[in-house]
Amino acid sequence: HLAEITRIVSRDKNYAMRATPTGKGDEPDILIGAFNEMLRQIQQREGALQQAHDELEERVEERTAQLAAANKELEAFSYSVSHDLRAPLRGIDGFSLALLEDYAERLDDQGKEHLQRIRAATQRMGMLIDDLLNLSRMTRAEIHKERFNISTLAHSVVESLQEAHAKRRIEFRIEDGLEANADPRLLRVVLENLLGNSCKFTSKRTSARVEFGKMHRNGSTAYFVRDNGAGFDPAYADRLFGAFQRLHGATEFPGTGIGLATVQRIIHRHGGQIWAEGEVEKGAAFYFTL
Ligand SMILES: Nc1ncnc2c1ncn2[C@@H]1O[C@H](COP(=O)(O)OP(=O)(O)OP(=O)(O)O)[C@@H](O)[C@H]1O
Ligand SMILES: [Mg+2]
Structure with missing residues (x-):
């Protein structure tokens, strides 16, 4: 009987099984008692292990979700910032151009040169913003492998x-x-x-x-x-x-x-x-x- 149960336990890893005591208080009975106690301890530890494992998995899932959300937020932030930066930049560039065109006769050469520099700098900044937007787009783009x-x-x-x-x-x-x-x-x-x-x-x-x-x-x-x-x-x-x-x-x-x-x-x-x-x-x- 005990040999049979031992075989089943080791085959199925079913630690919920118990051997039936003979009730005679003889050596096999003590053996069966010790065996059952061992099974009880294994079962308990396995339960604790499983619980720790489940908790860990849950925590990993939670953290991953938090990270993904933070990442998404950051991406959205950089996207909207770069997007919003464009409008004032267009204003600076546009009004510099208007000054150059409409007030040319009232500006000396140095004034015109300063305005040119403002325009060159805004255009360069525009390029940087475009690059940032592109980078952000690449991160968000869905991947279709083939x-x-x-x-x-x-x-x-x-x-x-x-x-x-x-x-x-x-x-x-x-x-x-x-x-x-x-x-x-x-x-x-x-x-x-x-x-x-x-x-x-x-x-x-x-x-x-x-x-x-x-x-x-x-x-x-x-x-x-x-x-x-x-x-x-x-x-x-x-x-x-x-x-x-x-x-x-x-x-x-x-x-x-x-x-x-x-x-x-x-x-x-x-x-x-x-x-x-x-x-x-x-x-x-x-x-x-x-
Ligand atoms: N083939 C290369 N040989 C030597 N240096 C390189 C090479 N590729 C990249 N680098 C170095 O790495 C830096 C970053 O490269 P990256 O492509 O990001 O920028 P970039 O080419 O300077 O500008 P962009 O690609 O935005 O037009 C370069 O500025 C350069 O210093
Ligand atoms: Mg490059």
Whole structure:
């Protein structure tokens, strides 16, 4: 009887079972009593464990919901702030223009120059706001994953980059036949930024080379975009992905510093990783997984 119950308990993990005492007070009876007591203790501990587990799960769920809500709120906030900033900016720009046009004869050259500077600054601020809005949009956009040929996408991005840099000779090396499981629309934004950066930061090279491919790196297969351009100090490799973070002067290489922040958000939303390697004047490489 006891052997049978032991077998069932160990098979079904049903600790609610009890062996029936013989009531004779003999050794098997004591054994059955001890066995039942053991089962009772196991049952109790299992119950406590399950309760702790349930509570933990509930707390994780609660925190996740709180985080998601906070995130959403923050996104909505940055969206509405950037949106609302546009209206006064349009006012500043518009009235500066009105002053320049309608009061030109009453302004001396220095006055006109100041107004031009106001207009240039408002236009630059407008661009920053647009970038912020774009970044916010990328975070909120729904992801529709599908399998597609990412090499074809890279070729198409390169084509428009070549048109934009018609005067330059850039050697593009695109590995063919690479597949990706991702949102193609968002991956286009990723490649436009990474390949666009490579074109930009090789602009001082007489023979610029920009590559796209896939390789084993840091224990995973990663897509990469690599160039032989200006590179950067590897000590700051993580900073590049922060919004408005730039390691190069705007006069040397134009830009607002939002591109890589956007790229990182897209990659993270796909559950992937992105990192950069580089050396000053020795080119840069950006790796991402999906
Ligand atoms: N291929 C690269 N080679 C060297 N430095 C790079 C490269 N790509 C990015 N960086 C560095 O990282 C910074 C941030 O890049 P990011 O794309 O976010 O901004 P940006 O290109 O300067 O401006 P934007 O993309 O908003 O027009 C750059 O300013 C530059 O210092
Ligand atoms: Mg960029």
